[in-house]
Amino acid sequence: MQENNNIEEKILREIEEEEEVVLERKIREKIKKEIKEKYRKEFKKIRKKIEKKKKKEKKKKEEYFVRFSLNIRLQHFFLAVGVLILIITGLPIKFHEAAWAKLFFKIIGGIQVSRILHRIGATILIIVSVWHMVYIVFTKEGRREFIELLPRLKDVKDFIQNIKYFLGLTKEKPKFGRFSYIEKFDYWAVYWGMVIMVGSGTILWFHNFFLGILPKFIIDIAKEAHSDEALLATLAIVIWHWYNAHFNPEVFPFNPTIFTGKISKERMMKEHPLEYEKIMKEKNKK
Amino acid sequence: MKFLIILFLFSQTPEDQNRRCLLCHGKKDFGIMEKGEFKSLYVSYKDLKQSVHHKFTCVTCHDDVRVIPHLIKPRKIHCLQCHFEGNVIGAPVREMPEKYKESVHARAKKEKGKKAPDCYDCHGIHNVRGPEDTLSTVYKENIPETCGQCHKKERDGYENSVHYKGLKEGVFESAVCTDCHREHDILPPEDPRSTLNPRNVVHTCEKCHADVKIMKKTGVPVKQVEAFKESFHGIALEFGVLKAANCTSCHGYHEILPSTDPRSPINPANLAKTCGKCHPNASQNVAKGKIHVIPGEKEAGIVYYVYTFFKIFTFAVILGLIIHIILDLIGRFRRKEIAGE
Numbered sequence A: 001m002q003e004n005n006n007i008e009e010k011i012l013r014e015i016e017e018e019e020e021v022v023l024e025r026k027i028r029e030k031i032k033k034e035i036k037e038k039y040r041k042e043f044k045k046i047r048k049k050i051e052k053k054k055k056k057e058k059k060k061k062e063e064y065f066v067r068f069s070l071n072i073r074l075q076h077f078f079l080a081v082g083v084l085i086l087i088i089t090g091l092p093i094k095f096h097e098a099a100w101a102k103l104f105f106k107i108i109g110g111i112q113v114s115r116i117l118h119r120i121g122a123t124i125l126i127i128v129s130v131w132h133m134v135y136i137v138f139t140k141e142g143r144r145e146f147i148e149l150l151p152r153l154k155d156v157k158d159f160i161q162n163i164k165y166f167l168g169l170t171k172e173k174p175k176f177g178r179f180s181y182i183e184k185f186d187y188w189a190v191y192w193g194m195v196i197m198v199g200s201g202t203i204l205w206f207h208n209f210f211l212g213i214l215p216k217f218i219i220d221i222a223k224e225a226h227s228d229e230a231l232l233a234t235l236a237i238v239i240w241h242w243y244n245a246h247f248n249p250e251v252f253p254f255n256p257t258i259f260t261g262k263i264s265k266e267r268m269m270k271e272h273p274l275e276y277e278k279i280m281k282e283k284n285k286k
Numbered sequence B: 001m002k003f004l005i006i007l008f009l010f011s012q013t014p015e016d017q018n019r020r021c022l023l024c025h026g027k028k029d030f031g032i033m034e035k036g037e038f039k040s041l042y043v044s045y046k047d048l049k050q051s052v053h054h055k056f057t058c059v060t061c062h063d064d065v066r067v068i069p070h071l072i073k074p075r076k077i078h079c080l081q082c083h084f085e086g087n088v089i090g091a092p093v094r095e096m097p098e099k100y101k102e103s104v105h106a107r108a109k110k111e112k113g114k115k116a117p118d119c120y121d122c123h124g125i126h127n128v129r130g131p132e133d134t135l136s137t138v139y140k141e142n143i144p145e146t147c148g149q150c151h152k153k154e155r156d157g158y159e160n161s162v163h164y165k166g167l168k169e170g171v172f173e174s175a176v177c178t179d180c181h182r183e184h185d186i187l188p189p190e191d192p193r194s195t196l197n198p199r200n201v202v203h204t205c206e207k208c209h210a211d212v213k214i215m216k217k218t219g220v221p222v223k224q225v226e227a228f229k230e231s232f233h234g235i236a237l238e239f240g241v242l243k244a245a246n247c248t249s250c251h252g253y254h255e256i257l258p259s260t261d262p263r264s265p266i267n268p269a270n271l272a273k274t275c276g277k278c279h280p281n282a283s284q285n286v287a288k289g290k291i292h293v294i295p296g297e298k299e300a301g302i303v304y305y306v307y308t309f310f311k312i313f314t315f316a317v318i319l320g321l322i323i324h325i326i327l328d329l330i331g332r333f334r335r336k337e338i339a340g341e
Helices: A002-019 A025-061 A070-094 A099-108 A111-138 A140-149 A153-167 A181-205 A207-213 A216-247 A265-271 A273-285 B002-011 B014-025 B045-050 B096-102 B104-112 B119-123 B140-148 B152-160 B162-168 B177-181 B198-209 B212-218 B224-230 B232-238 B247-251 B271-276 B302-340
Strands: A064-066 A262-264 B031-034 B037-040
Touching: A002 A025, A064 A265, A070 A099, A070 A111, A070 A140, A070 A216, A099 A111, A111 A140, A111 A181, A140 A181, A153 A181, A153 B302, A181 A207, A181 A216, A207 A216, A216 B302, A262 A265, A265 A273, B096 B104, B140 B152, B140 B162, B140 B177, B152 B162, B177 B198, B198 B212, B198 B224, B198 B232, B198 B247, B224 B232
Parallel strands: none
Antiparallel strands: A064 A262, B031 B037
């Protein structure tokens, strides 16, 4: 402290000599304070920089696990692209009276263009669903992943414990395996959505064919279900999936694992401790 | 003396002035031979006296007749002779003649030299009466007859329709020709401004068919237009796909019949054929189910239950997910606070 004061005194005296004035005591104290604050701010900035550098270095050194194979990553990518196209071109039809819907059709070049895009999206979606079926039936990796995704009693227990953990009733976070109940919910929700959307969508797409073999009320049901499930799926994706994958403070702004396939050891231990233990055991055996 | 004669002339009532004309034109068999045909020149003075022009004399309009009897054929007169902006007689001037100029009738007359109606073909010549006058040619109930003078086929079709039936049964709001085609500015359906352009048909029918008061009178369901607007046909039409079905594609236009009529295109037995105009595979199946469906109303049948299921299901699922997210965030916030302390 004493030293600091001396430095400030020194600076002030130098200035006084240069300007050939003597400052009052009050002003002197004030200037001293200001100088101190400035020092502090600079120190804080430097400290932050150092911390950032350390984090980066830590990340580079960190151990990574491969969480998703290229196959899964591509499936997710095409599913996401297909669904986004479908949502963007589908919602304006449901909300056709809204001004933004009218603007959308104007920008895209008319409802007929939007209709073609919607069918391109649908084709992507159908291809991905067939691809996934082949994947879980005919590949070893697919079968293993599918078994991991099957719902178990543990998921219910995890769910209850997680709610307790959120509420502060327990300090113990549930230990997840390869897939948490949240991820499993997302996976199985897609099955429900796919069956409804692809089923009803096919009827609407080939209505001229189906008009010949189905009573009209089935087509009305298809239209209603397509429209309603579309909204449910959109809300689930925007609210739930995007929260878990983007806006959750843990991963904000973006959890890149589904695109890069890589997950850090730190996150692996935190989010999938049981899987981590299993992998470590297998490694040690070898 | 001169003064007295003038005074005498002015003191004459129009009737007195017309007496000289009626000496000839008041006789029922008065006429001339023109191009080998007899042309009646009889004028029903009673008609003129009851018309909106009853205050005027014959020569007010036939102003080139100066000497009676006239020796030459008077020139053809036209309504616009008096009904123009700034006329001194006080003839009412409205936008109708301007509107007429754009109509198919005016265009046909001008361009092709075809027979097409001018003012007097619809409004009458000596018997011009106001539209609220039940004897007027342009009184609502008489309009089908007036237009039918030329459009005979359309009139015959119309006379079979529910609209004509309604009119005869005293539902005054029932549509006549002019309710859909308009009066003076009748445009061809190809014109985007026409009330009958595919873009505008729904709006034209909607004027009455979305009106609860009128529909209540006739017992016709009022929500059909609303349901149509939500259908794929309605949405496609809204965004300019003009080949999409509008009201008239299925219901027809002049000869609109109720679905109970076996001749009607919307009779269940005829629906396959009607839908088949655009949907080649349409079969008897199209008659199985409601046509104008509003999913949120119980009348929609099974569709209503699908709608209700999804409403509840979506609400429950999304609410559950949001609660999960909120609890997660609250937990994170609390743990951070504890750690911070």
